[in-house]
Amino acid sequence: MRDRALLMIPGPIEFESEVLQALGAPTSSHVAPEFIEVFGQALERMREVWLCPSGQPFVVSGSGMLALEMAVANLIESGDKTLVLSTGVFGDRYADLLRRYHVEVSVLRAPLGKTIPLQQVEETLKEHRYKLMTITHVDTSTGVRTDAKFLAAIARKYDTLTVLDGVCSVAGEELRQEEWGIDVVLTASQKAIGVPPGLALMIVSPRAIETWRRRKTPVSNYYADWGNWLPIMEAYEARKASYFATPPVNLICALNVSLERILKEGMETRFERHKRFGAACKAGIQALGLEQVPTDSAHAAATLTAPYYPRGITGSEFLPKVKDAGVILAGGLHPDIKGKYFRIGHMGAETAGDLLATIGAIEAGLQGCGYTFELGAGVRAAQRTLRG
Numbered sequence: 001m002r003d004r005a006l007l008m009i010p011g012p013i014e015f016e017s018e019v020l021q022a023l024g025a026p027t028s029s030h031v032a033p034e035f036i037e038v039f040g041q042a043l044e045r046m047r048e049v050w051l052c053p054s055g056q057p058f059v060v061s062g063s064g065m066l067a068l069e070m071a072v073a074n075l076i077e078s079g080d081k082t083l084v085l086s087t088g089v090f091g092d093r094y095a096d097l098l099r100r101y102h103v104e105v106s107v108l109r110a111p112l113g114k115t116i117p118l119q120q121v122e123e124t125l126k127e128h129r130y131k132l133m134t135i136t137h138v139d140t141s142t143g144v145r146t147d148a149k150f151l152a153a154i155a156r157k158y159d160t161l162t163v164l165d166g167v168c169s170v171a172g173e174e175l176r177q178e179e180w181g182i183d184v185v186l187t188a189s190q191k192a193i194g195v196p197p198g199l200a201l202m203i204v205s206p207r208a209i210e211t212w213r214r215r216k217t218p219v220s221n222y223y224a225d226w227g228n229w230l231p232i233m234e235a236y237e238a239r240k241a242s243y244f245a246t247p248p249v250n251l252i253c254a255l256n257v258s259l260e261r262i263l264k265e266g267m268e269t270r271f272e273r274h275k276r277f278g279a280a281c282k283a284g285i286q287a288l289g290l291e292q293v294p295t296d297s298a299h300a301a302a303t304l305t306a307p308y309y310p311r312g313i314t315g316s317e318f319l320p321k322v323k324d325a326g327v328i329l330a331g332g333l334h335p336d337i338k339g340k341y342f343r344i345g346h347m348g349a350e351t352a353g354d355l356l357a358t359i360g361a362i363e364a365g366l367q368g369c370g371y372t373f374e375l376g377a378g379v380r381a382a383q384r385t386l387r388g
């Protein structure tokens, strides 16, 4: 029997054995020809995964939060006006982060579980000129997905740069950076990209690179300065060695393997699979009579599901029972409802079997807590959606 529970949280996710093998291989020099080839390939593959052929990829040691910081630190200068669209904890964090850079920060905050009306965003952008707007594609604290395509189109109309926090969406949700005209799309390795934690990843549009080049003041975060990293990315892509700070060799090898596997599945197939799995998980949860944080399925994420506990059931009672049934889930994160809901991550290389096992384990947990429902109803509903 496998002695490990299935990790179905919104990152880190279940990683493929091929990826873990690359991570565990002997570490080469960061200037070894084999590694230069791997790094160069990974940068090229990122453009295909992000669907952004003319963008500039960056791969840096750090978590998703570094990617959030790096994206804006290079584009804003003291006194600039910025707009944050917040649909949860990660949007609010972006506002906190921006305030450290002595810029004006306006926040449009959606009510819990909802999105911000596109018309309200347009009116705000029309009223003042904002240099930059941040969008969280999927806020992992609420499971709400924003309409990144339309938001980016509105921002372009008012000549505002867009930064998309795609940590819970890149390589899962439908996302077409170049076609949609988004200036920076950033993520972290441990989510749908499918590589253990440790890499901050982003692709930057030519327009954003140009904005960065025309800065009047130096970037105030030394480690995050694209000026330090751009020559490195360009060198490796040209299959040459270069050094600013030691790259995480094994993680980059693992990234290259994971990107190859993602592209082998194909982006369109992958988007469709995530959509189907997301719908199946939500159908299962609904069939069990549980409410969800997103107020409308039209703006609920494909990469995670955020159900409320039934009345009278707590996470400290329920989650260990689900784990005993073989699946690890995450508790709540949003401060307003922290103890009232839980989160199921379903992104990356997960299979239909993983998803059905997860709904089955949730049923076992609910039954163990004395909740009354028809055993098997969740699995049946999920199965129906999966099989179409």
Ligand SMILES: *Cc1c(COP(=O)(O)O)cnc(C)c1O
Pocket (backbone or CB within 6 Å): 011, 063, 064, 065, 066, 090, 136, 138, 139, 140, 165, 166, 167, 168, 188
């Ligand atoms: C996970 C996550 C982050 C933070 O990433 P870390 O790697 O934990 O720093 C930021 N934004 C979103 C939407 C996330 O899901």
